[in-house]
Amino acid sequence: MTPLTDDELIALIDDLESDRAERKETWNGSAPEKGRQAVCAFANDLPNHNAPGVLFVGVKDDGSPTGGAFTVTDNLLLSLADIKTDGKIIPPPTLTVAKRNLRGHDVAVVTVWPSDAPPVRLDGRIWIRTGPRRGQATAQDERILNEKRRYKDRSFDTHPIRAATVGELNKSYFENDFLPQAVARDVLDANGRSYEQRLASLGMIASVEEVYPTVAGLMTLGSSPRTWIPAFYIQFLRINGTAYGDPVSDEQEIDGNLETMLRRLDEKLKAHLSVSVDFTSGTTTEVRKSAYPLSALQQLVRNAIMHRSYEGTNAPVRVYWFNDRIEISNPGGPFGSVTVENFGRPGINDYRNPLIASVLKMLGFVQRFGFGIAETRRSLEANGNPPVEFEVQPANVLAIVRAA
Incomplete structure (x- = not known):
């Protein structure tokens, strides 16, 4: 993903008939919705350019700069970066956001690379470009995208x-x-x-x-x-102790399709979440507190299902519940732009299984992309748990959540 040069960007701005450029004066009004449509169309790359499309913010339809009071702020760049992670476009598009100075004017530049697995949808609709116009795909367009x-x-x-x-x-x-x-x-x-x-x-x-x-x-x-994908299940153990080898009080291999498997796991987690009652706070109202926030456990397991490797392994995702902690093991190490060194950092994410990520979003198990670890940390802190611990290896990620 080599960034386009200033000359390449200016050439796209000047080519008013190009299907690789979208220009927006500002990011107000209908611009965010139409801009997302353009990003979706660039990701689909119906003309098969095999080259990135660019959304320019701060450029008029005729290619001249917006000028005036328009400025490229950090908030604008964050809003544009949100296009990748807000879950509206699936599979998540591959894009970069940058502030560039072109012909003496600051412009926000969103560069979108063609998807490896089209068709890409925005809110359930496939958008394409024909010359400077964008529109929804026909049945024939969909067939072409499938064949790509x-x-x-x-x-x-x-x-x-x-x-x-x-x-x-x-x-x-x-x-x-x-x-x-x-x-x-x-x-x-x-x-x-x-x-x-x-x-x-x-x-x-x-x-x-x-x-x-x-x-x-x-x-x-x-x-x-599981008949066809042997590793596609979750091994759940409730261990009555704090060490491997202690007695197992509950064991289940949870399988089925994605929705069935995750809903069965949710039921299992809820059944084991013990709730303590505090009458010592000096009030007449009891205070209920769980040892673990359900949201954190859900995020970690769903992340494991989404990001694990299903190729060349028969190992399941493992959820081992000890008396003092829960360990969630994912048989798939860092992928793509995510490395052992930067794992868990905000804004660093990649997708080994983009279609599975899309399905989880469609089914409502994922609300936004790239926010699972952040939500885990937030909910653990709110519940009084220690921060989640990650042991990251090239072929495995272990998440450890300790009881509040």
Whole structure:
């Protein structure tokens, strides 16, 4: 992802017919919504430029600078960076945000690289560009975007499982539960896509021509995902003690599709969360306090499901609950821009499984991208727990949460 030079950026600003440039005078009014549509379209890269598109803020439609009272503030740059993490565009786009001085004027520059796994959606709609115009994708556009996927370039969660058939996918669950959460209602009512086209558009099968379920398709819709992805389950142990080898009072392998597995785990966590009652505070009102905040445990497990490696391992995500702590083990080390050294730092995130991340967002298990660790730290502090501890290795991440 090499940044574009000043000359390249100026050339895009001046080319008023380019489908790789979007210009906004300010970031007020309808600009944030239209800007997100442009980012979604650049990520889809329907013309197949294999080159980044750029959203300029501080530039008029005719290419001249906004001037006047417009300034590129830190708040503006943070708002633009939020496009990647606010969960409106899925899979999360690959983009950078920078303040650049072009022809003597400061401009906010959002550079968006084409997605490896199109189509990309904004609030359940696929946006594309044709010349300087943007619009929603037609059925033919979707087919082209589906065909742009390259198995050798794609993340493992988008690979097809050729030994499986489309019959492994739960059609009723897809049409009645998942699809309404994934695609905007007006698009569903209007598009008339076939079952296979809808599956392909959401990455659940390889393509309409190759009707093989993908890894993410089996995880999301499969009747028995673990048959095809042996590592796709959560091993839960409640250990009555503080050391490995102490007696186990509860043990369960939690599996099923993504939604079923995470809801079963939530039930298990709630069942084991003991609540103490404090009558010693000098008030007549009892004070209830849990040893762990449910939100923190949910964030850590969902992050593990999202970011773990499913390739070349049969190890599950492990949740080991001791008397003094909970350990959550993720069989997948840092990925991409995340390293052992910068793991957990605010603003540093990457996606080993972008399609699984999208599904978790569609199902409501993830509200924003890149905020799981921050929410964990916040909820632990509010509950009186020590900070979460991470032991990060190249092929594994262990999170330790100690009791309040």
